[in-house]
Amino acid sequence: MTKIITGGCCCGDVTFTVEDNFSDFFFCHCEQCRKLTGSAHAANLFTSADNINWVSGIEKIKRYDHPERTFTQAFCENCGSGLPFITQGGESLIVPAGSLNEESVKTLDAQIFCAEQTEWHKNGLGVSNKVPGFPE
Numbered sequence: 001m002t003k004i005i006t007g008g009c010c011c012g013d014v015t016f017t018v019e020d021n022f023s024d025f026f027f028c029h030c031e032q033c034r035k036l037t038g039s040a041h042a043a044n045l046f047t048s049a050d051n052i053n054w055v056s057g058i059e060k061i062k063r064y065d066h067p068e069r070t071f072t073q074a075f076c077e078n079c080g081s082g083l084p085f086i087t088q089g090g091e092s093l094i095v096p097a098g099s100l101n102e103e104s105v106k107t108l109d110a111q112i113f114c115a116e117q118t119e120w121h122k123n124g125l126g127v128s129n130k131v132p133g134f135p136e
Contacts, residue, residue, distance in 0.1 A: 006055075007100040009081035014057035016084065018095060022047045022106040025097070029121075030113035032066070036073045037082065040121035041111070043097040045104060049086045051093055 008015035024046040033042035057076070061083055064073045072094075074085035082096040097104070111117075 003105070005100050005102050005104060007084070007095070008055075009057070009076035009079050009083060009099070011076060011079035011081070013060045013078050014076050014081075014083055015055040017053045017055060018047065018051050018084070018093075018100075020104050020106070021051060022095070022104055025104070025106045025108050027108065027111040028113055029111065029117040031116055032069070032071050033113075034116075034118070036071075037096075040118060040124075045095040045097055045100075045106060047093050047095065049090060049093050052084055052095075 003020040004017050005020050006015065006017050022045040026042075026044055026046075028042045028044060029040070034040065036042065060077050061074055062077045063085060064075075065088055066072070070088050072085050072088060074083045075081060076083060081099065083099055084093055084095040086093055
């Protein structure tokens with residue numbers, strides 16, 4: 001039996017469950033994913049479009065589909081947290097790994113669009129000064 005994983009947004013308004021049955025797991029370094037996440041890369045798990053059970057808050061989900069390219073962002077209207085969405089073609093469900101409350105057994109398959117990876121991210125991976133939280 002496949003494990004059920006819970007997930008949701010930061011404020012708790014939107015919650016969901018998914019089966020831990022992911023086909024792919026990618027870190028995407030493209031410019032659009034960096035802008036959508038505000039980070040060095042997106043961390044997205046892929047599964048079948050029907051592998052989600054929205055528990056609460058589905059009416060609070062907003063969706064942005066780029067008008068010229070096939071990328072999407074779904075997010076909580078209250079806190080802005082990234083949430084799962086069905087691709088524009090309707091074939092796959094993309095689940096931001098950070099939206100899950102537990103880790104999947106799926107391991108990373110690949111880093112994609114690495115040519116667009118920023119120098120600050122590459123340099124940052126080698127920094128040895130680790131701080132346990134935000135500096136005061």
